[in-house]
Amino acid sequence: MTFNQILNRLLTPRERMNWEASLARNAREYPKGTDLVREGERPAALRVVLSGWVQKYKQLPDGRRQILALVLPGQPCDLDLFTVVRTDHSISAIRRVTVAEIGRQEATALIEQCPNLAMVLGWSEIVAAAVQREWTINIGQRSAIERVAQLMCEIFARQRGVPAAGGGECDFLLTQWQLAEATGLTQVHVNRTVQELRRRCAVELRNLRLHIPDFAQLARLAAFNPAYLHLGEADLVAERVGPLFGRIDRS
Amino acid sequence: MTFNQILNRLLTPRERMNWEASLARNAREYPKGTDLVREGERPAALRVVLSGWVQKYKQLPDGRRQILALVLPGQPCDLDLFTVVRTDHSISAIRRVTVAEIGRQEATALIEQCPNLAMVLGWSEIVAAAVQREWTINIGQRSAIERVAQLMCEIFARQRGVPAAGGGECDFLLTQWQLAEATGLTQVHVNRTVQELRRRCAVELRNLRLHIPDFAQLARLAAFNPAYLHLGEADLVAERVGPLFGRIDRS
DNA sequence: TCGCAAACTTAACCTGTGTGAATGTCTGGT
């Protein structure tokens, strides 16, 4: 269940129109590598990725860098605009991206006009937190090959869902260097690892496309358990998230 | 700024009374090692740690375990009760703990009666997410000695704040084995690392107490930057978190 | 106060992953 499908399901037609209009009105393009947000800044906009991929990352003083999360098309980067005074991480474009940047005033008005929107945005944060936890165990406990395989499973599942059988293909906009920064490995070792995965016929990877011939096999290798993506729970978002973030209003 | 200080500041006296009464009414004790929540369960209560420490963790099928987060006294474990259908991680008592377990009905009523409470709880989730990000870069990029030092800085700062100068002492309820599970190292290597920190006079650690003679020195060694704890931002919680999670009502 | 389990320490050895550097190969822009 993608973020867009959740929006479709939970927003009223009018709410959805307002949201879409706001996104379109505030869409901007950036070349790859552009920093959208820098650590320590005061968040000034609600950002939603419309095309391309965006990374959240942190750096140590000596330059070591860790990618914390990937934001795929359709997803909001974060809700820091509404919550945080100084951002604790940076956000940048992995490749050329289109991002909607909705300013504070408009974003606040939008949420007030669309009672269900806060709820859906809240849900996206909940899933993002679960993904962050999975990345923690990924980096902390899995071996190199498991880490890379796990990340590939996640990226596939977030775009295509978990296939009932067999496999498929999806976008994979990371260079091996970025894959290394996301998994806590070095670029050289990621290369070894990707080749090992190729040798085992677990994945094909070229031209920014990832092909997984047998998803179940890769998932086994990675000890991938898709539960943390909460893909099947969106139907229940309404009754659950409602009390905290907002209220359903289908009038 | 501890969670309790935020509560003091943002709740009305009546709200605070309701909250405290609810905590007291639902307090329960558990011996160390008790699982409070198991991965895959439906969350049934809002849990707040009253004394002792609690860990959130995930396990791989073969038993490898990663501690994801520590919940210290005064803090809520999570808001999964309001948001998630099936929990994606487990929660257990690190040592003997007292935990308030507020059932769904009571928790929902409480939030409806206390408009500011949702806001404060939301803030705790925001900080927890920031901590999770820091743990990710900790495990992904720092060396063993940096990881351990960083975690010690965090635990100290969450209890005592960042000392202006010099150092101090605080509780440290983790065994070296748990320290290993939290940092993605082995127990043996954690032991080596702790001794190296002792040798450098960076910390003293015994009897579940951590003594840091010179916090600035340890922070330098760990590349510790307390910004992610958002310790100084609580004053601004109200105007920020308000629009999303709730509304200030000091009537 | 004893006794046992949990926690910590030490040691010898091993391996997965990091380093640094050179070379090869795409690919998108013009």
Add this chain to the structure above:
DNA sequence: ACCAGACATTCACACAGGTTAAGTTTGCGA
């Protein structure tokens, strides 16, 4: 069709941290 820069690949070597297996100390419950 070509070129420049970005990516991927390969190699030789180093070392941080893992593994296994004993000890030794500590602290708590009976």
